[in-house]
Amino acid sequence: LGKSAELICVGTELLMGQIVNTHGQFIAQVLARHGVSHYHQAVVGDNLGRLTAAIRQALGRADMVILSGGLGPTQDDLTKEAVAAALGVPLRLRQDVWDGIVARFSRRGLEPTPNNRRQAELPEGAEPIPNPHGTAPGVLCELPPDGRRVIVCLPGPPNELRPMVRDFLEPYLDRWAGPERQVLMSRILKVCGVGESAVEHRIRDIMAEATNPTVAPYAKPGEVQLRLTARADSPAAAEALLAPLEAKLRERLDPHVFGVDDETLEGAVGALLRSSGRTLAVAESCTGGLLGGRLTEVAGASDYFLFGAVTYANAAKVAVLGVPESDILSHGAVSAEVARAMAAGARRVGGADIGLGVTGIAGPGGGSAGKPVGTVWLGLATPEGTWARHSLWPGLRADIRWRATQEALVWLRSYLLFGARAAEEG
Ligand code: ATP
DSSP, rough: OOOOEEEEOOHHHHHSSSSOOHHHHHHHHHHHHOOOOOOOOEEEEEEEHHHHHHHHHHHHHOOEEEEEOOOSTTTTTHHHHHHHHHTTOOEEEOOOHHHHHHHHHHHTTTOGGGGGGGGGGGEOOOOEEEOSSSSOEEEEEEETTTTTTTEEEEEESSHHHHHHHIIHHHHHHHHOOOTOEEEEEEEEEESSOOOHHHHHHHHHHHHHHHOOOOOEEETTTTEEEEHHHHHHHEEHHHHHHHHHHHHHHHHTTTEEEEEEOOOOOHHHHHHHHHTTTEEEEEEEEEETTTHHHHHHHHGGGTTTEEEEEEEOOOOHHHHHHHHOOOHHHHSSSHHHHHHHHHHHHHHHHTTTTTEEEEEEOOSSSSOOSSSSSEOOOOOOEEEEEEEEEEOOOSSSSHHHHHHHHHHHHHHHHHHHHHHHHHHHOO
16 A cells, blocks of 8 residues: 655665765655655666666566666766666757756856766656756656656755755655555654663563554663654654553653653753753763763753863873872772772862763773773762762773763763662662
């Protein structure tokens, strides 16, 4: 039921892995939002035979074939030739399009080169789609006999493709997909402070019962995401299906859900700091500013974030934060004592209500039997007390650093929500 579309992204540089196919993700989301089924996606190089075959194959399966890229003026831009070949029609120069290209060049005091004429050629029966951000227009072919099967060609550069999708393709899809379409709408619930298996265990009956919307868990480093997906006649009807399921999951997972969709943990923690009128300072060793960076990515962070220090060297920990040298000598820089002293130092130097400290071994070198790679000590300094907390994660340097910031934010969130007792218990 409903209409289907396939996407063919054209470009040898995509096949060679030189650029990431971001159009694939972008167009897939657009199709889902407009209730168009999407079962196949392809990447094809700049080769006329293979591209023509791919278009024919897609036309055999789908109501709409969307192509991206290969509309430029050069010899390896073959998308229109391939569409014409797949349809068995010639390419024809469109005078109005060519006049537009000439005018565009002359506004910039330039003359088009002969190969720009290629950009004014369209497969017979096709219409140009205006491209205010580039020379090559898009192409719309509504196929005989009734024009309900369609080929759409979009330019490759994202700054041309995205506006064309917004201004042309989305309104077109709305009309074309018709009333029988089913809208797919997803919402991501973000959960922290519990692992994936614990989350699944808590909600397994809800997951088993949920067919529309469905629930699918994804484990991320230090975070679990639940994707809720509803299928319905309209966005409003999909929303009406999602809301009660979201409420049920939130109730079951309370207090671990910190946000939905684009909301971040640092944003959620920032909102708690702001609403409680408290301020924060951080001292980082192994995360080298990642924690401060995440916290200050949130607009308006200066309301509550006062100070961040990256103290890699022991001497810097002593000089800037006042970490006792004796603690470093007797327990090592990665220890409960030093994590606590870093947190307390950040709090004092920054003049903040709360201090966070991070010290650890991100690897790949620097580990030992007693303190293997992945060992992280966090410190939390508050008016009620100063505590330290130990973690050990597997993974690569980038994962360990990310996990350390994630864990620090989760701990801070728990203190802000539930106070000293919760923070002390970890
Ligand atoms: P031009 O007129 O610039 O030649 P075009 O329509 O021929 O445009 P391409 O040459 O295929 O487009 O691609 C131009 C650029 O757009 C690529 O170098 C790349 O940076 C970007 N691009 C193309 N396809 C994709 C894609 N699928 N995902 C992300 N970026 C892409």
